[in-house]
Amino acid sequence: MLKHSDFTRNVETNRVQVLSEALPYIQQFAGRTIVVKYGGAAMKDSTLKEKVIRDIVLLSCVGMRPVVVHGGGPEINIWLEKLGIEPQFKDGLRVTDAATMEVVEMVLVGKVNKEIVSLINQAGGKAVGLCGIDGNLIQARPDGREGIGFVGEVSGVKIQILESLVNSGYIPVVSSVAADENGQSYNINADTVAGEIAAGLGAEKLILMTDTAGILEDYHQPDSLIVKLDIQEARQLIESGIVSGGMIPKVNCCVRSLAQGVKAAHIIDGRLEHALLQEIFSDSGIGSMIVASGYGATK
Numbered sequence: 001m002l003k004h005s006d007f008t009r010n011v012e013t014n015r016v017q018v019l020s021e022a023l024p025y026i027q028q029f030a031g032r033t034i035v036v037k038y039g040g041a042a043m044k045d046s047t048l049k050e051k052v053i054r055d056i057v058l059l060s061c062v063g064m065r066p067v068v069v070h071g072g073g074p075e076i077n078i079w080l081e082k083l084g085i086e087p088q089f090k091d092g093l094r095v096t097d098a099a100t101m102e103v104v105e106m107v108l109v110g111k112v113n114k115e116i117v118s119l120i121n122q123a124g125g126k127a128v129g130l131c132g133i134d135g136n137l138i139q140a141r142p143d144g145r146e147g148i149g150f151v152g153e154v155s156g157v158k159i160q161i162l163e164s165l166v167n168s169g170y171i172p173v174v175s176s177v178a179a180d181e182n183g184q185s186y187n188i189n190a191d192t193v194a195g196e197i198a199a200g201l202g203a204e205k206l207i208l209m210t211d212t213a214g215i216l217e218d219y220h221q222p223d224s225l226i227v228k229l230d231i232q233e234a235r236q237l238i239e240s241g242i243v244s245g246g247m248i249p250k251v252n253c254c255v256r257s258l259a260q261g262v263k264a265a266h267i268i269d270g271r272l273e274h275a276l277l278q279e280i281f282s283d284s285g286i287g288s289m290i291v292a293s294g295y296g297a298t299k
Contacts, residue, residue: 022281029280030063032204033166037194038070038116040211042270049119052209055276056171057125065166068120068127068173069197071190072112079107092246096149096187104187105131108175116173127171132178133185135161138193140178140186152178152186154193159200166201195253199260206257207279208250209270214288215243215251228289231255254290265290 036056042048059066073094077087080103088095096104113129120127132138137159140152165172174197176190191208198206215237217224229237234251237243243251247267254265268275268287278286 018281021283022277025281026062029204031065033065033067033198033201034059034205034207034280035067035069035194035198035201035203036276037191037206037208038068038270039072039190040209040270042209042275043070043072043112044074045271048270048273051273052270052276053116053119053123055274057120057123058277059280060125060169060171066171067162067166067197067201067203068116068171069176069190069194070108070112070116070173071176072108075112076104076107079103079111090148091145093143093145093148093151094187095147096151098150101150101185101187105177105185108177113173113175120171120173125171126169127173128165129173129175130161131175132188132193137161137174138178138188138196140180140184140188142180142186150184150186152180152188154178154188154196155180157196157200159197162197162201189249191250191253195257195262195265198257198262198265202261203257204263205280206254206262206265207276208254208265208267209275210250210267211269211271212247212267213269214267214286215247217242219244226288227285228291230291231258234290251290258290258292263292 038052042052056066056068080087080100083103085099085103109131117127117129130137132140135158138154139156141155143151143153162172174193176188176193177185178188179185195206213222213225215226217226234255238248238251250267257265266279266287266289268279272286275286
């Protein structure tokens with residue numbers, strides 16, 4: 001005879017409570033586009049990777065329209081080492097000479113992208129892999145700083161191919177490689193690509209998965225997480241130096257996407273299991289949400 005222990009009952013009760021709390025968010029965001037920048041520990045740790053993939057498929061299954069954008073720095077470094085090319089960085093940017101660019105393109109477009117697509121398909125989703133070159137999705141231009149090679153910026157977005165895919169129920173997976181008008185490939189920061197795609201699609205949410213809790217009032221105090229702020233407050237945090245280092249481009253990316261019509265931007269800790277679901281489907285969330293001034297949405 002099968003008997004339920006008190007522990008089992010508690011687990012099942014908690015599961016039902018979580019589902020109940022998620023319902024209004026599922027209803028609110030059904031049919032809305034969610035752009036997820038996938039990277040960091042969530043891409044390297046196999047257990048986290050599996051959970052992120054399942055969470056993305058779940059978003060699709062409950063009626064949202066997820067779009068995934070990814071980089072792949074650690075994987076690029078592994079292959080550069082295998083090929084005897086020493087990785088170099090300048091001002092936090094990967095120095096991308098012609099040989100390195102060739103490896104970046106092969107790894108991001110040919111390996112990392114297709115692995116993510118395969119994992120989503122195995123989990124029951126319908127994924128299609130792209131890079132910025134496909135359908136002329138992202139037009140690139142040189143970053144302009146000296147000594148960094150083929151590092152690019154986004155000069156334009158032609159979003160129709162993504163619209164066609166999400167309208168047909170597919171999950172686009174986009175690697176952050178794009179080309180200029182002459183066909184020269186560029187390596188572009190994946191956060192930037194995610195922000196521009198979110199803006200082009202008029203996304204409900206842009207979510208950046210990082211290896212930090214979010215925006216902290218005091219970098220040394222993990223419990224000083226700023227849960228919600230608007231564009232003006234975000235800019236003030238940069239000016240005051242509270243937001244510094246590698247968090248500055250992430251916050252600027254969020255602010256830029258919001259200024260172009262994205263409803264809310266989130267910086268979340270991808271090291272936590274089911275971080276995506278906790279941020280979208282719970283009242284409190286787990287990361288930092290930046291909204292356009294006057295935008296009154298809860299998480």
